[in-house]
Amino acid sequence: MENEKAPRGPKFRRRADARPDEVLDAALELFIANGFAATRVEDVARRAGLSKGAVYLYFASKEALLEGLVRRAVTPIATQALEQLGHFEGDPRIAISATLRMVATKLVDPKLIAIPRLIMREVVQFPELAIMYRNEVLNHVLPVAERLIARGIAQGYLRPVDPELTVRSIVGPIALHLILAEVFQLVPEDGLAMDRLLENHLSILFDGMSLPGGSK
Amino acid sequence: MENEKAPRGPKFRRRADARPDEVLDAALELFIANGFAATRVEDVARRAGLSKGAVYLYFASKEALLEGLVRRAVTPIATQALEQLGHFEGDPRIAISATLRMVATKLVDPKLIAIPRLIMREVVQFPELAIMYRNEVLNHVLPVAERLIARGIAQGYLRPVDPELTVRSIVGPIALHLILAEVFQLVPEDGLAMDRLLENHLSILFDGMSLPGGSK
Amino acid sequence: MENEKAPRGPKFRRRADARPDEVLDAALELFIANGFAATRVEDVARRAGLSKGAVYLYFASKEALLEGLVRRAVTPIATQALEQLGHFEGDPRIAISATLRMVATKLVDPKLIAIPRLIMREVVQFPELAIMYRNEVLNHVLPVAERLIARGIAQGYLRPVDPELTVRSIVGPIALHLILAEVFQLVPEDGLAMDRLLENHLSILFDGMSLPGGSK
Amino acid sequence: MENEKAPRGPKFRRRADARPDEVLDAALELFIANGFAATRVEDVARRAGLSKGAVYLYFASKEALLEGLVRRAVTPIATQALEQLGHFEGDPRIAISATLRMVATKLVDPKLIAIPRLIMREVVQFPELAIMYRNEVLNHVLPVAERLIARGIAQGYLRPVDPELTVRSIVGPIALHLILAEVFQLVPEDGLAMDRLLENHLSILFDGMSLPGGSK
DNA sequence: AATGAATGAGGATTCATTCAT
DNA sequence: CATGAATGAATCCTCATTCAT
Structure with a gap:
């Protein structure tokens, strides 16, 4: 071997x-x-x-390096996949929380957001990279999440939200938090504080920021 | 034209x-x-x-063009300011909804996200641009939003969330929606659908995605 | 007027x-x-x-400035001329000493060597400047000096040296002194010391550096 | 070739x-x-x-070519050196004559005055070149000549002239002769005639241009 | 006569890419 | 396979010169 x-x-x-x-x-x-x-x-x-x-x-060229980079990052996804998520039984909020915690923790490692960041930066020059990433990664991962949400609704765990758009609500805050930190060096006083962000975000995500019996 | x-x-x-x-x-x-x-x-x-x-x-140079661009975009902010938000009376959710709708609608215009996008792309080469943008824009705008949330909490409209982190929850989904669309050309079937995104997002933001009396 | x-x-x-x-x-x-x-x-x-x-x-052009500069510096010479030198009666060494002292003193003023220096520097680019200077200045001034020397010889004041080449011996040391000072900043400890140079030079020029009755 | x-x-x-x-x-x-x-x-x-x-x-740059040129020309001098001159025994006039003849003959080769000429031309733009040349060449060569003169005086061969200034008297005429020829194309009728110049110059240098018992 | 905004040719420098070894 | 010297297209920037006002 x-x-x-x-x-x-x-x-x-x-x-x-x-x-x-x-x-x-x-x-x-x-x-x-x-x-x-x-x-x-x-x-x-x-x-x-x-x-x-x-x-x-x-x-073959400098550009081929870029393409190779994205291809390498993208290949395992399609096979690996978070299929378990799709088959998850029970309250989807538990799956969402766990996954989000896992994802967010991993993304703190610069190596892991590297590829998406690279694509975001070079997309104007090399749009095919973004296409590849979308086809190989996003188009596999997002539907899984959407199905999870859909099932959560069907099974009475969640309100009837739009699964596709709700994925933005789930992941967006984490993305923005990372962007503010990396690009603008805007972090809370105690550092990146990804844990606190997650708890704050999940609580809002599931229960909203309104005070239940509050003046409404 | x-x-x-x-x-x-x-x-x-x-x-x-x-x-x-x-x-x-x-x-x-x-x-x-x-x-x-x-x-x-x-x-x-x-x-x-x-x-x-x-x-x-x-x-004086090509780089000076970039700097000039950011400077021009940034200058009016400090003076202009969204002070009205800070002084807004009553239920802050109304202010948030209105502002978010306004902001999201405007951001659809490529001219308006242009500068932030540019900075995100060139920040590695020219970090001072990001610093400038942070100091002149983000450091003025974010605190206003945070105060609005803080007041909402104090006045019993909102649950005791972390204002600083909650700003990510408010804006993040919109940012991600735009990124997916612009960078990866990932949009709902009926187009960007910013309106639908906003409604879905605001409803989750305020009331959570859990079914209130749902199986919990 | x-x-x-x-x-x-x-x-x-x-x-x-x-x-x-x-x-x-x-x-x-x-x-x-x-x-x-x-x-x-x-x-x-x-x-x-x-x-x-x-x-x-x-x-008409940048180059015309250069030409104008040389032309202006050169014009008066042809008319003015040091004719008195040619008509000088008596021991030519007195004329030489006096003239050399006068010239050397004047040349210390940067304005006065300016034109020759400029020509020396730009001659490769604009050879016509050197030609002009030669025709209008050197070809008028050098012969006068040569005649003075020739007469000094004829009248028994000087040894039978070559007048044309001897002009180099008369002026060369002063030129080199100025070059070393201006170009290489090589000056005696007490400054340019043009007076001392002149005395030393004139004594050698007229009487040689050999010790008369010295071991020879 | x-x-x-x-x-x-x-x-x-x-x-x-x-x-x-x-x-x-x-x-x-x-x-x-x-x-x-x-x-x-x-x-x-x-x-x-x-x-x-x-x-x-x-x-690394066009300017580095210039510097490299001077450095290359300058490096051997410090080691090589004309030390023999300093150690020369006997009548220094013989050493001076021989050296001057040698130097003058060599300087007729454009390759050899090339560097000093270059420096003279570019000194305004790149003063460090002149400094380097002074430190590495002139500051090594001139003192040797001065010592030779000083010894000639001490040993009774030469009149008590100023060694430092006398170097100008020795070399200046040759320098001026070359300048007049190269810059202003002013040469005797029979060409550069460096030999004749040397003989004329040396005879004046050692014995002066005055007629010994002449009308004085 | 005077201005100075505008032009555009010219040249230094960088770097992806090639290929003799 | 590997090397790294060599190539030359590409691009930033300068500045002499022009000309509408």
């Missing part, structure tokens, strides 16, 4: 071919840190530990 | 003094359409109806 | 037309200070107190 | 490592012929037999 034939060659080489992946790793870091335009192919090469020319052995 | 074929000689025109503004208008359109890096100064010039060199009569 | 008609016009104007001269003054200062290439026509205009366009009323 | 049609493919050639030197050679020729400002980097590249971009592999 690991190419037991002793690794000999001009210089030690990784197994099979981790090279393209290493190049993508390097590219992702630099694209995120400096933007696509401001990143030189040579920078990517250096960070990946090979030469400028070698990058072109794996990727 | 655009390019009214202003009465000017083939080559020269006395400055209308609107020139810098015209250049910024051109720059904004192109920066939004193609990104900062992919826009050539000459493109801006041509669209503004003058020559490459003339742009440099008004702006 | 001074255009007694009251000076009226949009703005006070100098008599007759000092304008071209003022422009040349400005140009000379800037060309010397920054070089021809690094001086912008607008700089010249501003220093001369008029607008860029106005410069072109007097001079 | 120039451009030996080096055996290289139409487009590529492995670095001979002489590349930077070849580029400097090209730059020197062009800078001397046309001046720094009037020389395009592409001209230098073409003359060196490579492309515009390749120049930037070796020199």
Whole structure:
């Protein structure tokens, strides 16, 4: 499995071919840190530990790096999928809470929002990236969430909201919180406070911000 | 409506003094359409109806165009201000609804989200733009909203939510809806449907998505 | 003589037309200070107190400024001339000493070497300037000096040196002294010390540096 | 002799490592012929037999070419040095004559005065070049000559002249002769006649132009 | 005569991409 | 496979010159 034939060659080489992946790793870091335009192919090469020319052995162009990045991030989704969510039994609010907590926690890791952020930034130059991401990720994930909501309504757990639009209400606050923090460095006094945001958001999401018996 | 074929000689025109503004208008359109890096100064010039060199009569560099753009967008805010919101009397949910409807409707106009979008895209290259926008706009607008919420709580209209974080819950869904539409071209079947989104969102925002007496 | 008609016009104007001269003054200062290439026509205009366009009323091009500068400096020479030198009676060493002292003292004023320096610098770009200077100045002045030397020889004051080449021996040390000072900032400890240089130079020039009865 | 049609493919050639030197050679020729400002980097590249971009592999900027040129010319001096002059035994006039003849002969080669000429021309734009040349060359060479003179005085060969200023008297005439020739194309009828100049100059330098027992 | 806004050719520099080795 | 020297298109910016006012 690991190419037991002793690794000999001009210089030690990784197994099979981790090279393209290493190049993508390097590219992702630099694209995120400096933007696509401001990143030189040579920078990517250096960070990946090979030469400028070698990058072109794996990727036909600088743009292909971007595409490869998105493709790599996108591929597992379609197969993996959060199918469990769709088959979840019982109160969907529990699934929503759990998933949202999980998602939000993960998104705090810059590596994970990296691809969506990259796409948002480069979409004008390379619209096909956004299309790919939509087809491979959003079009798989969003419907699952929508079905969960729909079932929650059907089963009497939720009010009759519009599932498609309600997904925006569920995820939007988290997205905005991250944008304000990352782009504008606008965070609460005690830091990102994603936990507090989640609790505040979930409570509003499920029960609204109105005072139940309040002056209404 | 655009390019009214202003009465000017083939080559020269006395400055209308609107020139810098015209250049910024051109720059904004192109920066939004193609990104900062992919826009050539000459493109801006041509669209503004003058020559490459003339742009440099008004702006010292290409980057100065970007800064000028943000500065122009930002300046009126500090003075203008949505103070009325802060002084609003009575049920704050009415103010929130009205404002949100107003804001969401306006944001559909690409010209209005242009600057924030531009900043989101170029923030890595020019972080000072984001800082400027934060200081001049967000730091003025967000506190007003927070005070409105705080007062709503104090006056018994709202549950004791965290005002700062709740602003994310109020605005986030709209932001995400626009991002999905603009970046990923993900819109409901009947189009952007901002009205429907707003109603769905406001109803969840105020009353939650749980069925009041529902199986809970 | 001074255009007694009251000076009226949009703005006070100098008599007759000092304008071209003022422009040349400005140009000379800037060309010397920054070089021809690094001086912008607008700089010249501003220093001369008029607008860029106005410069072109007097001079057809930037290059014409340079030419005008040299022409102005050169014109008086041909007429003025140091004819007295040629007609000088008696020991020519007295004339040489006196003239050299006078010249050296004057050359310390940057304004006076300005033109030769300018020509030396720009000669590759504008060889005609050097030609003009040679024809109008050097070809008038050098022969006078040569005749003085020739007569000194004929009259038994001087050894039979080559008059043409000896002019280099007379003027060269002063030229080099100025170059070392201006270009390389190499001056004696007590400053330019032109007086000391002159005395040292003249004593060598007339009597040599050998010790007369010295070990020879 | 120039451009030996080096055996290289139409487009590529492995670095001979002489590349930077070849580029400097090209730059020197062009800078001397046309001046720094009037020389395009592409001209230098073409003359060196490579492309515009390749120049930037070796020199960070056009200005770096100039600096590299001076640095290259200057480096050997400090080590090399004319120390023999300082240690010369016996009549210093012999050393002076020999050295001056050698120097003057060499300086007729345009390649050798190239650097000082370049510096004289560009000193206004790049004063650090002159400083570098002064520190690395003049400050090493001039003191040697001064010491030689001082010793000549101490040993009774020379009159008590000022060594520092006398160096001007020794070298100045040659410098002026070259300037008149190169800048103003003023040469004796029989050409540059450096030999004749030297003999005339040395005879005056050592013995003065006065007729010894002459009418004085 | 004077102004200064406008022009546009010119040139330095960068960097994706190629290819001889 | 890998290298990195070399290429040259692309683009920012400068500034001499023009000309409507």
